[in-house]
Amino acid sequence: MSRLSRALPATVLAAIALGLALFAAVPLAVVVGRALGLPGHLAPFRWIGVLREPDRLRALASTLEIALGTTVLAVGIGVPLALALVRLALPGARAWSGLLSLPAAVPPYLWGIAWIDLANPRTGLLNQAAAAIGATRPVLDIYGLGGIVWVLGLSFYPLVMLPVAAALERMDASLEESARLAGASPARAMAQITLPLIAPSIASSAVLVLLLAASAYGVPYLIGTGGTTHVTVLTTAIVNLINVGDPASLADAMALALCLLLVSLAAGGIGSLAARGERRRAVVTGKGQRPRPVRLGSLARAVVVCAVVVVATVAIVLPAGTLLTVSMIRSWGAGLGPANWSGINYARVLMTNHETLPAIARSAWLGVVAASLATACGAVLAYARRRRPGVATKLLEWLANAPYAVPGTVLAMGLLLAFSREVRLVVLDRLTLVLDLFAGSAALLVAYVVKYLSFGVRTSASALAQLDSSLEEAARVSGAGQARAALDVVMPLLAPALGATWLLVFLPVLSEITMSVLLVGPGTSVIGTVLFELQSYADPPAAAVLATILVAATLVGQALLHAIRKRGPRLAT
């Protein structure tokens, strides 16, 4: 084998390490530096002082409550759905899984707007419906902590459902079958064999949701300040401080961001400890096949179908229907009936606003590139971490995960502070290498990859935890190099998980708002910045148009993927 291909794995790893050092470590260091009071007067413990105010402590407590609540809700919906879709022979399981992953395609804060339209105490449609059938006071109030958990949980459950479904798909059937042969009931086999086997996937996706909920800004702001019950969380406190703008507030903001980072790192640590116990149980061993779906009695089947339909109705049909209706409203406030419907908003957003179409195209390619990079780099990092455990790979894994725990605004500020000026390296007095992140869309791409790399690392790591090393060893014994064994044996087995990861990165990047608004370059609008503009300057129908387009595009994309998968050869695992 050539020297080049032997050095390839190390080269790829070194390139990723360099990228992480530049674009994750440097911005985070800048943030931490500000929090510690650098430069000038160093005050290493000043940042703890920001927590002394009772308001901030309450914000910390609310953040924890919301993060935990959201995780419980998302896992509670996502895991049963994954089981129902993969293990119970539901009619049209593929179509269901496409529909049920929709919440990930639309930024949570648009779902938040839809839920405010549905469940605000005064004009909420559900409350009006309840009043029509005799309720004397509003039955639902979206404003408050519960409402935040509700919207975030319904937005994030696909992040649990997709990886867990992928884990279930690559499970070795023989394990469960042996349990059944040994006399265990299906329920017992499920509880004692299947659930422990997919535990790493559940744990890693629960951590993802926990971190995402802790660093969410849009929904907590919208729902936490929109009604008479005020909820402040760390992210809204941080952004308020950044908005105040004076250096002391900025330092406080960074200090709070550091607190959030530490909280998140602790959560991530607990999550990986929980997953570690399961690591020795390899699921994919090269023997066996996909588990046979569990056949249900007709009553049980009807119950499960009903439950899935209820989830789909509550999580998708209601809010998406609201967005669709709102997108057609000609005069906002003049009623929601067909008399007030028109296509003018679509014409206005798509044609008159000549930013929209290029923005959609730009977001699409940024999403494809960012998702591919994050998935590939994540897989490489997770693989390196597993095959070469040590300080270096541990550090890389940490660096890949840390930016995810930081609120988007803070990460974007870090990148701005670190790279808003060109970095110039002059070689031989003539040749200048200029790193100019803000000239085009480079800053956006960097931010997206750095922020969502964590998805790639975590889902790959949990998928690798399921793989038995005997498969790769067999390839090595047969004479394959490490790279070849990884590419030919490990990667195909990881494919379902990588596919799920790709989608998990692509969808949020497609409509990312928080970082995009700060990092967008001249003439490089993306869907998120257009959404932000429509939301801040136009009326709700205009923003709902883009949301509807996102939903429709996701459905069409999934239908296309489905068609391709049907025609292409199936990977036998």
Next chain:
Amino acid sequence: MTARMGRRTRFALLASVLLAATACRVEFGPPGAGKRGGSAGSGDGPPAGEVWIYTSLYRNVVDDLDRLIRERLPGVVPQWFVAGSEKVAARLDGELSAGGSRADLLLTSDPFHYARLKTEGALLPYVPPGALRAPRELVDPDGAWFPARISTMVLVYNTKLLSREQAPRSFPELARDDLAGRVILGDPLASGTFFATVAFLERRYSWELFRTLRAHGLVATGGNSSVLDRVASGEFSAGACLLENVLGAKRKGSPVEFVIPGDGAILVPGPAAILRGGGNHATARAIADLLASPDGAAAIVRGDMHAPDPAVPPPDGAPPLADFYSQAPRWSGELLAEVGVRSTEIRTTWNDVVQR
């Protein structure tokens, strides 16, 4: 084995550094040569080349101005960063504290930010001749900025829920008992125009006004459009937001109407300023001239804002500036300085009084 590993690692490092280098732009010759056409250095040549404008103007106004600039100043390539005032401020402050921003021109709506930038020495004094027609107190005495537009904070109400007679006529009337739980304002912690509004109202009525409002169930969230949307939808009956938002929504048929408050509409001037650190001062000056010219004013008025020159006709459906200018609370250098110093205190007190 170790020797081979070492060589492999070295190769890997070299390869990855080369890979990283492909992400860079490569320049030959003296750094920066030919980057900005026409005017190098502080730029005193004829207007030409790239000019970076950071603005919170609405997209349609930006498009309008972009067309005007390209038509009147051929060779000038405007590059726009468009976001809310607070986002623009966050980005600019971040860049400045990191050592420099590429912004040449700043066009947002938060006068307090300009005052701070001026004390930090970030602004290059320049007042275009056209701006001399604006009321004197809206132009910085040292010429660090001049007004490019005037936004007006007015009262807004839902015409399906309130009649013209029932509508609040002044800011204190928002605390009327019959409006309890029905009033919404923007969030001064998130929106510059509401910060200015709160600063003015607090000077005039003290925090007592906000305590009463809060006791009556005031909600304060988001910016102007969020207030307008939720008054239009009927979730709230009345509130305060910018006139330009109400005019646009009325035209689209939303059931909203504005009231010029009897105690004076709050004027929020949208200043324009040239940044000292920008690399294209000559072009920035030419664009400033254009902004203050009748054509620039016309673009502002098409965007439903008042032009600073009282002689320019008002936007469609709005009263002329002169009708309410005399009652509006006055801007002054002292006010800016005082509120600038108290800015953190105002925001903290707001938090205590309203958001608890």
